[in-house]
Amino acid sequence: MNDAVKNTDIVIAGIGQTPVGEHWQLSLKNLAYLAYKAAVQDSGGLKPDALYVGNMLAPVLSHQAHLGVLLADDFGLAGIEAAAVEAGNAGGAAALRLAYLAVASGCVNIAMALGVEKFTDQVGPNVEAAASVILDSDYEAAMGLTPNAQAALLLRRYLYEYQVPRPAFGAFPILAHNNAAGNPQAMYRNLINAESYAQAGMVCDPLNLFDIAPWADGAAAVIVARRDSLPAALPHPLARISGASLATDRLALHDRPNPLFLRAAQKSVERACRQAGILPQDVDFFELCDSTSTYAALSLEAAGFAAPGQGWRMAQDGQLALDGKLPVCTLGGFKGRGNPGGAAGLYQVVEAVLQLRGEAGKNQLPHPQRALVQSLSGAAATAVAHVLEVIH
Amino acid sequence: MNDAVKNTDIVIAGIGQTPVGEHWQLSLKNLAYLAYKAAVQDSGGLKPDALYVGNMLAPVLSHQAHLGVLLADDFGLAGIEAAAVEAGNAGGAAALRLAYLAVASGCVNIAMALGVEKFTDQVGPNVEAAASVILDSDYEAAMGLTPNAQAALLLRRYLYEYQVPRPAFGAFPILAHNNAAGNPQAMYRNLINAESYAQAGMVCDPLNLFDIAPWADGAAAVIVARRDSLPAALPHPLARISGASLATDRLALHDRPNPLFLRAAQKSVERACRQAGILPQDVDFFELCDSTSTYAALSLEAAGFAAPGQGWRMAQDGQLALDGKLPVCTLGGFKGRGNPGGAAGLYQVVEAVLQLRGEAGKNQLPHPQRALVQSLSGAAATAVAHVLEVIH
């Protein structure tokens, strides 16, 4: 047993996820229930006293709010504490941060953070318009800007300022698809290469189809509790939450002194690592947010793994691969697994826990002890960071 | 000083609110800023480390989500922790519950719960349709049901089961308007009487125009901190949060074994009072939720102040008035002050704190020590209860 392990540690006692994809036949409730059930089963039957739901767009796409109640009710838990948390694409990660605070307060014994997103209640332009609610409505979305177009603006400037060869960014989606091939829950398990990347259709210049993780349906759930409140024998190792933090930046790109540096991402990593008593370099892998290729590079820089303008280089020589120095997106990331909106942050956490437990199948890293998970919304207007450590 | 006061008490150190009304000229941000500024000023200048925003409909009505970031940024606080909480009409109260948990965890020093709602970005039928997102979308809202119509269904059944004379319910809005007359922040400061109530236009039979608190723009904010983290001298007494709880019921009316009993309301009051070590009868006043006359009566019953079917009687003989045994809605309640959606729960808390501090002006109760605040969303699908006690 690790020396630092304490009974008051806050741990992840159960995880659950659904495959990411187009689940035409499942409602938002059905999806959430599958993740809930899997997490409860994984935990050996723990039922939450409190449920925090991360979701991005249900009020707009499905005309459904009040998701805390909707889901607690559907799960047969009506009566418990339940509320929805909205922080755009980082909502699921924010729900975990709140679940952590709730358990740390001593007021809640068993908390569940559950992220769910149901995009396929609508199609095409309506989804793009809906996703733009996470931008500044009056001064960004009103001009026809979208979250993907934000990332395109940043990439164009990045290529210009740092004189980066455009094809270099293809290394991120190529890696993501490589890793997704080993994850049965992932949406895209086909391999891509530099040639197919170069030929991919343009979505918002300079971002092409392979630079952008597609919105997809999904749900993921995590059960959080104090270590000493758990039954002695769980069927798997526990993952301790050693650091948890949420930080914000200015919402609109145009209001940021240096749009190419993700300040909220930096702050969230710094705070989570300080709480965990580590440096970012002390982690064994990094579940970063590659919702677009842009953010994969900027996130490496914000976390301090690369200097500004150098993040793209890390993808060029294999150091981010499963057998590299700093594996990222180990089960396919956003690009390979799919981007399930407000659920995405909890998929990242579930994937990190699978690695820490040694349950990552074909993509298993050799005995990882510590993970850094970084969830971003849009251009890191919200950034959530969690440091997770396995307790043997 | 009260014997039970501890340094680790969690207290409300600052409050702020805007007048409730139709603020055509102010954006959601502008409204929120006014409440933020007032609360910071009231606290002697405390700036929050974390901001939890209660809101009901901005993604639908104003095409704007990501409110945590939007507001932290607007207030000049970009960087801090900030997220939005959605629990329908009780979202502001839920934000306070989360702020309480955050401070109790020891991870956050100064938290702000801020509720804001901007209805007048849209008008009429769009607002009614938007408000229905808090119902079960597939099986309630899809049938043309609205939150007000839910309350009408309950009132009809209540009148039938308990053989109540219809005019009796007029006592609730009459009381609310009476009390609102003394509150400069309230929307409706005109008096109404039994005659005008009898003549009011029908909205959803049997609920008339005076039974329904109108949706209106507004923002309210509360600063929460541990007592020992505050500067010694604040210009006003502190209000301790002695109990905080959030409970849920089944979402749809049709799924409840007894729709006339608000189980979540009961549970939330029970848990908050147990935490505070009191009985509901030990409070000096009760800020209940009169979003419709129906819920005023049902809330009195759920909290245990009246037996099922008897809540309406308490309004008949003056015991709920400012000089009665159990004053309710002391500054006008939802009906007199207006119903600012996800901000409503924080208006209730601000009003309770004003009473506890002795700052309630014309409506001041004589030396109240303890308040119970009950915030409901829809037919109490979400219910939040707070017990507040003044520290002298």
Added chain:
Amino acid sequence: MEISRHWRLKKQRYSLIGEVCPHCDAKIFPPRDVCPECGQEARSEFAFSGRGQVYSHTTIYDAPAGYENNLPYTVALIKLDEGPIVTAQLTDLGAQPVEIGMPVEMVTRRIREDGDERGMLVYGYKFRPAWNAPIK
């Protein structure tokens, strides 16, 4: 464009298909992931008779977008003969005043006015007075 959603709901909307719990025999409508009586999973289909009584009702004079052309319209809670309560509009009321306890039966009718434009399925269950049913 909410075709997928309404396609998912069509058995419920057109035919009042709910569930029967294989564990405790509870009849369930609308369908749920978990049986409200025994807490186990309930996924066996069950066709409700469509007969029931008015548990409560309201006539709406101030409608949400999409329902304005129906004004005023009446929404009721209907206690189905098999047990569950369902929320639905009443129709074909004629001059008869609606009363709690009134027997009703399901029919399929147009529910929203703006359906075509948004690509939505706009038909579904409503309930009408069941003149021949014995009042229980």
Added chain:
Amino acid sequence: MEISRHWRLKKQRYSLIGEVCPHCDAKIFPPRDVCPECGQEARSEFAFSGRGQVYSHTTIYDAPAGYENNLPYTVALIKLDEGPIVTAQLTDLGAQPVEIGMPVEMVTRRIREDGDERGMLVYGYKFRPAWNAPIK
């Protein structure tokens, strides 16, 4: 019906009216409740010249609802001569490729296609190449 909202924004949308901070003289666009430079309240109006340079740009081939008929369209970050950056569409581009650093000037144009139907103000600022401006 979002008339009130667009009425609130009309000075900004039509005339690029921002603010100047009375405390630190920072020029601010879009208007804010608090000056981003000094943290104090900034509420004095300031009319921007409407001249600036392209800081970055993207051409969008996959549009959100309401913008489909414009496809493809180009959105840019424009660094105004007075300091702030603003997000806006580019227009009147002709055959000239857009480049970072290109001088542009503000014009008022139709922004959304579905505006009338929703009662929205659909005109606002766009930027076009400023052929006569000296490149700084």
